[in-house]
Amino acid sequence: MQSLSACIFDLDGVIVDTAKYHFLAWKRLASEWGFDFTLEQNEQLKGVSRMRSLEILLSIGGITLDEDSKQKAAARKNEWYVEYISNMDESELLPGAKSLLIEVKEQGLMTALGSASKNATLILDRTHITKYFDAIVDGIKASKAKPDPEVFLRCASELHVPPQECIVFEDAKAGIEAAIQAGMRSIGVGSPEILGIANRVVSSLAEVKVQDLLTL
Ligand code: B16
Ligand code: MG
Numbered sequence: 074m075q076s077l078s079a080c081i082f083d084l085d086g087v088i089v090d091t092a093k094y095h096f097l098a099w100k101r102l103a104s105e106w107g108f109d110f111t112l113e114q115n116e117q118l119k120g121v122s123r124m125r126s127l128e129i130l131l132s133i134g135g136i137t138l139d140e141d142s143k144q145k146a147a148a149r150k151n152e153w154y155v156e157y158i159s160n161m162d163e164s165e166l167l168p169g170a171k172s173l174l175i176e177v178k179e180q181g182l183m184t185a186l187g188s189a190s191k192n193a194t195l196i197l198d199r200t201h202i203t204k205y206f207d208a209i210v211d212g213i214k215a216s217k218a219k220p221d222p223e224v225f226l227r228c229a230s231e232l233h234v235p236p237q238e239c240i241v242f243e244d245a246k247a248g249i250e251a252a253i254q255a256g257m258r259s260i261g262v263g264s265p266e267i268l269g270i271a272n273r274v275v276s277s278l279a280e281v282k283v284q285d286l287l288t289l
Pocket of ligand 2 (some may be wrong): 086119244
């Protein structure tokens with residue numbers, strides 16, 4: 074059995090439910106362009122970078138834009154998104170998130186945040202959990218989006234631990250694929266139909282005990 078040194082947490086969908094704010098902002102853009110954007114379609118955007126999300130939205134709406142207009146549309150969406158998340162507080166942490174972070178640290182393991190979001194530090198600040206992370210790798214530090222393993226490999230390297238001694242917590246299929254490519258174990262947070270390739274799937278972090286991770 075591989076030993077365990079660190080837990081790497083995705084942010085959106087694992088620690089906080091910011092997916093609903095991303096959804097509201099993308100939906101607002103879609104409605105300006107005259108089409109509806111559904112919750113089901115929003116699933117495709119989870120864990121995906123801002124620009125890739127925009128490309129998916131444009132293809133759903135059958136819209137073509139030049140590069141400059143794409144940049145402007147993504148910036149507008151982000152302004153709305155930042156407005157929504159600016160009002161977040163600790164009450165928006167998902168069940169079990171804070172207590173698991175505390176337990177992981179108490180057991181002498183390290184923690185990192187591995188998120189595709191360029192707004193990750195703002196969210197950590199608003200929810201008062203920055204102090205629980207030994208390393209933070211976000212969409213500003215990492216340029217390649219999941220399923221590329223870059224974000225998780227950078228976490229391991231900042232923590233000075235081998236990838237094989239890390240477990241990733243992810244809610245997106247692309248994130249589990251990134252963990253596998255990084256040579257890390259993974260826990261899917263969400264539905265087994267979507268995240269079945271993870272070593273284990275839970276419906277929330279409240280189900281996770283550090284003791285169980287040691288034998289994964
Ligand atoms: P931003 P994660 C991801 O965060 C979200 O799941 C995804 O929906 C979003 O497009 C991406 O961050 C970029 O976010 O526009 O704030 O840079 O799940 O990797 O924590
Ligand atoms: Mg996520």
